[in-house]
Amino acid sequence: MNNGLEKQKIREILERKLSKDLSYDSGYILGSMCTDAHEFGQEIYAKYVSKNLGDPGLFLGTAELEEEVVEEIGELFNGKKIGGSFTTGGSEANLIAMRIAKKLKPNIDRPEIVLPISAHRSFDKAADLLGIKLRKAKLNDDYSLDLEHFESLINKNTCGAVGIAGTTSLGLVDPIEDIGNMIRDRDLFFHVDAAFGGFVLPFLKESQLKIKNWDFSVKEVNSITADPHKMGMGVIPSGGIFIRESETIIQKAGFEIPYLAGGNFKHLHIVGTRPGGTVIAFWALMKYLGFSGFKKIIDDCMKNTRYIAQKIEDIDGIKLATEPVMNVVGITTENGESICELDEELRKFNWMLGKFLKFNLIRIVIMPHVRKEHLQKFSADLCTVVERLKLK
Numbered sequence: 001m002n003n004g005l006e007k008q009k010i011r012e013i014l015e016r017k018l019s020k021d022l023s024y025d026s027g028y029i030l031g032s033m034c035t036d037a038h039e040f041g042q043e044i045y046a047k048y049v050s051k052n053l054g055d056p057g058l059f060l061g062t063a064e065l066e067e068e069v070v071e072e073i074g075e076l077f078n079g080k081k082i083g084g085s086f087t088t089g090g091s092e093a094n095l096i097a098m099r100i101a102k103k104l105k106p107n108i109d110r111p112e113i114v115l116p117i118s119a120h121r122s123f124d125k126a127a128d129l130l131g132i133k134l135r136k137a138k139l140n141d142d143y144s145l146d147l148e149h150f151e152s153l154i155n156k157n158t159c160g161a162v163g164i165a166g167t168t169s170l171g172l173v174d175p176i177e178d179i180g181n182m183i184r185d186r187d188l189f190f191h192v193d194a195a196f197g198g199f200v201l202p203f204l205k206e207s208q209l210k211i212k213n214w215d216f217s218v219k220e221v222n223s224i225t226a227d228p229h230k231m232g233m234g235v236i237p238s239g240g241i242f243i244r245e246s247e248t249i250i251q252k253a254g255f256e257i258p259y260l261a262g263g264n265f266k267h268l269h270i271v272g273t274r275p276g277g278t279v280i281a282f283w284a285l286m287k288y289l290g291f292s293g294f295k296k297i298i299d300d301c302m303k304n305t306r307y308i309a310q311k312i313e314d315i316d317g318i319k320l321a322t323e324p325v326m327n328v329v330g331i332t333t334e335n336g337e338s339i340c341e342l343d344e345e346l347r348k349f350n351w352m353l354g355k356f357l358k359f360n361l362i363r364i365v366i367m368p369h370v371r372k373e374h375l376q377k378f379s380a381d382l383c384t385v386v387e388r389l390k391l392k
């Protein structure tokens with residue numbers, strides 16, 4: 001360790017070292033579900049960066065703002081008096097939900113959870129950490145959930161069921177109402193992972209009537225993951241777990257923390273110290289953008305989604321994996337050839353997409369930082385690569 005450097009010198013070193021990072025603004029980040037945090041959120045965050053929700057008794061104002069913003073998001077998801085809290089992201093939120101499912105069924109020795117094979121890797125991590133067995137349901141040829149298979153996996157050890165509202169690979173929405181009907185009399189904890197879709201679906205509803213109910217309007221749904229740091233343009237890290245009858249759940253499954261300076265506190269989190277600044281920033285962003293502000297962001301992303309989907313359809317040799325439901329576009333080969341070479345070749349042009357070997361597809365997420373001119377350049381390079389690989 002040195003004895004202290006000039007601030008200006010440190011800034012210069014940082015500029016140099018961080019020049020290796022890609023910027024969202026470059027347009028080359030086409031496969032990430034994160035984006036630049038909204039500038040108003042960044043401003044507010046910078047002001048309140050030291051607030052710690054791990055000790056809410058010391059930060060009563062911040063804790064109140066969290067309650068408010070959680071309730072408001074709960075209402076956006078058609079729930080009343082929804083509780084919950086911000087997390088480090090969707091992975092922690094899903095881990096919390098799976099732990100609740102296990103805790104509510106203390107008499108099951110070998111707990112199992114039924115979920116679609118398209119579920120995010122965070123469920124595998126959570127299962128590993130919690131000693132839960134995952135039962136993964138197949139998808140149909142069109143990537144929709146095979147409901148019959150899902151139901152066949154439920155047994156006496158099942159403590160919970162999971163549906164996805166915005167899959168990581170294709171942005172598809174599972175039939176949440178059908179799963180709800182299926183588990184109605186089975187007393188299972190039902191969690192919906194809307195880490196990505198949570199801040200897309202409420203703003204799509206009017207334009208896309210074919211999207212069925214996926215949120216607290218389905219009365220069997222007990223909890224929802226939704227991440228402000230994805231399509232909410234919140235500051236990283238801002239995930240969220242939203243819970244029906246959260247007080248009862250916290251009483252049954254919460255960790256008691258007796259030694260805090262601010263007083264005794266019971267919570268469901270994996271972390272202790274927890275950022276308050278990100279929560280305040282999202283509270284402010286929701287007030288600032290309002291429903292119409294978020295809707296405009298989603299509308300723009302969907303316009304670009306339709307643009308690139310058409311371009312892909314026009315290129316011989318590749319095709320859309322499915323018609324996009326939200327701003328996630330999957331590309332696969334027409335002749336069933338592996339997608340790997342296409343991904344590698346696109347990387348040589350600097351395009352960073354996501355690759356899903358299980359489904360033989362690469363996918364683009366049309367985040368707010370992706371602009372039409374980026375997509376024009378991408379589709380030209382995509383055309384070149386497809387021709388070079390002779391995929392036709």
Ligand SMILES: Cc1ncc(COP(=O)(O)O)c(C=O)c1O
Pocket residue numbers: 033088089090091092094120122164166167168193194195196227239
């Ligand atoms: C559907 C879904 N759930 C959970 C996660 C995990 O979120 P995070 O990376 O914030 O932990 C992701 C990430 O892409 C996701 O797409």
